[in-house]
Amino acid sequence: MATLEIRDLHVSVGDGSDGSKEILRGVDLTVRSGETHAIMGPNGSGKSTLAYAIAGHPKYDITSGAVTLDGEDVLAMSVDERARAGLFLAMQYPVEVPGVSVSNFLRSAVTAVRGEAPKLRQFTKEMKAAMDALAIDPAFAQRSLNEGFSGGEKKRHEILQLELLKPKIAVLDETDSGLDVDALKVVSEGINRFGSSGETGVLLITHYTRILRYVKPDFVHVFSGGRIVEQGGSELAEVLENEGYEKYVKAGA
Numbered sequence: 266m267a268t269l270e271i272r273d274l275h276v277s278v279g280d281g282s283d284g285s286k287e288i289l290r291g292v293d294l295t296v297r298s299g300e301t302h303a304i305m306g307p308n309g310s311g312k313s314t315l316a317y318a319i320a321g322h323p324k325y326d327i328t329s330g331a332v333t334l335d336g337e338d339v340l341a342m343s344v345d346e347r348a349r350a351g352l353f354l355a356m357q358y359p360v361e362v363p364g365v366s367v368s369n370f371l372r373s374a375v376t377a378v379r380g381e382a383p384k385l386r387q388f389t390k391e392m393k394a395a396m397d398a399l400a401i402d403p404a405f406a407q408r409s410l411n412e413g414f415s416g417g418e419k420k421r422h423e424i425l426q427l428e429l430l431k432p433k434i435a436v437l438d439e440t441d442s443g444l445d446v447d448a449l450k451v452v453s454e455g456i457n458r459f460g461s462s463g464e465t466g467v468l469l470i471t472h473y474t475r476i477l478r479y480v481k482p483d484f485v486h487v488f489s490g491g492r493i494v495e496q497g498g499s500e501l502a503e504v505l506e507n508e509g510y511e512k513y514v515k516a517g518a
């Protein structure tokens with residue numbers, strides 16, 4: 266049983282000159298393994314900033330508040346330590362790496378998180394099984410990391426990492442609206458499998474309600490103006506789908 270706790274988190278982002286702007290203005294959130302939480306909100310409300318802050322992106326300055334995983338101070342950890350502690354942050358490896366195959370990357374990631382290299386034959390078997398379950402073409406394993414990945418391939422790769430790394434808490438920023446329905450279903454099935462395994466807590470960040478037709482979150486949090494302005498169960502996603510974010514934009518201002 267793992268618990269990610271975010272307490273009164275305030276985050277600013279520097280503009281490179283003298284000024285900096287407060288984006289998160291006191292976020293409180295608790296995610297436990299086995300729970301799926303959706304964070305939804307209008308563009309510019311700070312959803313991705315929350316993900317970057319948890320990930321430890323250097324551009325995002327935590328001015329006050331706390332993030333802990335089972336009581337351990339996440340904010341004091343290096344990015345690698347966060348991964349070893351059981352945090353999975355989907356935007357952690359967005360870069361294209363020509364010459365590094367998906368398979369090599371995955372084996373290194375598994376080695377980093379588990380603390381020892383899996384036997385090659387064992388790992389290959391594990392990877393093939395996971396790819397099978399996600400309907401990923403076997404040739405994908407030999408592709409260069411992130412090079413020319415379509416939106417759907419990026420998302421499949423994300424879920425493939427989840428399958429192999431089995432994190433305690435996964436933060437998925439679904440910034441990509443360009444998923445076709447098949448990709449959306451694969452990703453959703455992956456998320457649902459993790460949610461129901463009881464071993465992983467999922468924090469799904471999304472602007473669009475579309476993915477919530479396939480993923481039923483236990484909790485929905487509405488983000489506006491850098492804070493949570495409304496919370497509820499999955500029925501709240503339906504309200505948002507019908508009514509949009511308009512009334513919350515005022516609440517968060």
Ligand code: ADP
Nearest residue numbers: 278279288307308309310311312313314315324
């Ligand atoms: P969302 O994901 O909800 O669309 P973001 O977290 O991306 O929102 O952005 C929230 C606000 O913070 C926006 O006003 C955005 O312009 C600003 N912001 C986010 N990241 C940066 C950055 N790296 N540099 C400057 N401003 C940023």
Ligand code: MG
Nearest residue numbers: 273275290291
């Ligand atoms: Mg505060």
Ligand code: MG
Nearest residue numbers: 312313314440
């Ligand atoms: Mg965003």
